[in-house]
Amino acid sequence: MEWAKESLEKVEGSRAARMKQQAPMPSDPDLILKNFHPDYSGKERTVNAGPNAGDQKFPLELADLLEADSPLPATHSTVTDIETDVLIIGGGGAGAAAALAFEGSGLNVHLATKLRLGDSNTVMAEGGIQAALAETDSPRRHFADTMVGGHGENEPDLLRILCEGGPKSIEWLSQLGCLFDRNPDGTFRLRGGGGTSVPRVLACRDYTGLEIMRVLKDAVRLSSTNVLEDHAAVELFDDGNSTVSGAVLYDRKKASLVNVSARAVILATGGSGQLRLQGFPTSNHVGATGDGLVLAYRQGCRLAFLDSYQYHPSGACYPEALAGQLVTEAIRSAGAQVVNSEGVHFINEMAYRDVLAAAIIKETQEGRGITTPNGKVGVWLDTPMIDLKNGEGALAKQFPGLIHRFERYKIDPVKTPVLIYPTLHYQNGGISIDSQCKTEVKGLWACGEVTGGLHGKNRLMGNSLLDILVFGRRAAESVKEKISERKLLTLNNLNEFRKSQLQKQITSPTFFPKASKMKLEIGKSAVEAETTDSSSSETSGGFEPPDPFAR
């Protein structure tokens, strides 16, 4: 990193002095937020169609999708291809937890997911999961921390359920076979996180989501759940009487549409970071395009708090290939400071995420950032401090993922700080649900990142992994209690929606990031799709990848 030599020398020069000092918390966090947080940039508007027409504002990119037309052909048939009791849409942590909670219920469960099972935001989670397990802690204290962090906007009922579900969820995961980091005495290792007043974050190194997702995935594969991979939900069916009765899926491998009739539908499609609001990079997986928001909205579900997104303060900013990818907050908890181009520790890194992100944007806008050869600007995260504080090898032991990712690019975070800039990370808002995960429309439940209300206007680290476990399973419990008879499949709600004012030139959901140029080719008739399918499997069937070790 020759191009940053001068600034790096300043960072090294000030390190010894900085080690001994805590930087102050910002004196006027609200002012920093108003002036520098992307939520306040004014790049938002109200929408003109659907249940939120004319009320709250949405980011411009999302507002367009909410007004857009469905990609489904107007003549689409409503003949059932698959009949199931429960259809779960989304194969991340929330969907998997819901599926497992149906075991033994006698209900037939299908789980449809756009990518492969587990390819999701969940598997990417690094830092950890919150649960009130410390002696000085309690679910009430967890509630208080989260309420303050969410600026008092969290739905209290949902939040209480979340916090009370912490210890039980950890126990549930442990019994499934999750291994969280432990102290030498065998107790769980708990760390602090931005906004926690006591150590409350459990982790499996910096691969917490990977550990949880691979265990859930394995358990789902061993369960009676029917998993439909590479099946993206395109639209929901209703019974003509405003009750959701199934979904249209797109089978990506066969390029064909599949009609599913279900007595209950659970949406667990996760977030929307890949909409890359305001041109920000994102930490999210490629399927995070807000599909569930669009599907639910067309059925008449109101959306809440979608004017608020979480921009994670530490997205990688260099090298370019890693741009937007997460550098976990736990590194800051462990002692790495955020430092500007002059080597000044300008803010206490345990400030709330939104404030810290805004403060970093402020530094760069006011000329105290570091410009990369690709023209991106960021500030330093002083990772070498971890070993200085906690002993040699501490960084590698606790954060193998960080080292692994950077070493390919000949950057060793043990010796050199990494460059960071806020990255679009989490959809704070989403579909409104009640304390049973019911949406405002009958027959439709929702859980996980696709929902809104729980986290208020700012989510704390480690609360959404807990969210998906607690509410994923809760959605299943509620379905078991409330499941109704099978209903007709109609596209009534969609047809009604199509009558209101629409942007006819674009369709939604988008399914994939714009940059990927991937599209679902729904226009094809079933016959066409079938013929292209059989011919393509012939050509690709005989292909064998070469032996990787042949010289």
Add this chain to the structure above:
Amino acid sequence: MKNIEIKIAGKPISAQPGETIVHALWAVGMAESVQTGCAGGVCGACTVTVRYADGKPGGTELACMKPVEEGMEVFPCPVEPDKAVEPVINPDALTLQSVFPTVNRCTKCGSCTTACPMSIPVMDSVMRMQQGDFDAVAEDFTTCIHCGLCRFVCEDKVKPHNMGLWVRRSLGKSQPELQMADEDLNLIEKEWQHLMTDDKQERIQRAKTFREKGSQ
């Protein structure tokens, strides 16, 4: 920056130095040719094999993490998941051998270790599995992303990552249950009522005090 040329399953495409294989495919509208999930190196969807023009040894890679190189040839190499195996309480070497009979077929060829994109000492860990050194196995597979490449390259049908997960889950299931402390339910409910007051302003004030003290 000058563009370079790489080949995907025989088809030449142009790419930018510094970008990954996945991003190069996106740029030319060929995203569907390699299955992608996280685009961040943790889901294991984007497995490929690569060969280099200059004759240096190729191998297996994650397309979302591997930067493009001039003349590189890339072959999509999707790995289907293997049948899952139910974990057990208190696992030992004998149980492992009975549910994964191929564990003893390992010829110590080392291909799995070479193939692993996460630098896991896979072959050594297979030895540890044979010996029942399961704590070490669990540690080895902490960072396993289940891409399946180790199984894919093993000519002797050993299934290192399936066994690794089985060991981890089995050890996990054998952990003692979490002891929940007995608590005064009346006091707890009182605290909840205090915190959940209807007045929004008051609620955040109370939360502020509560989080400092840990009680009302």
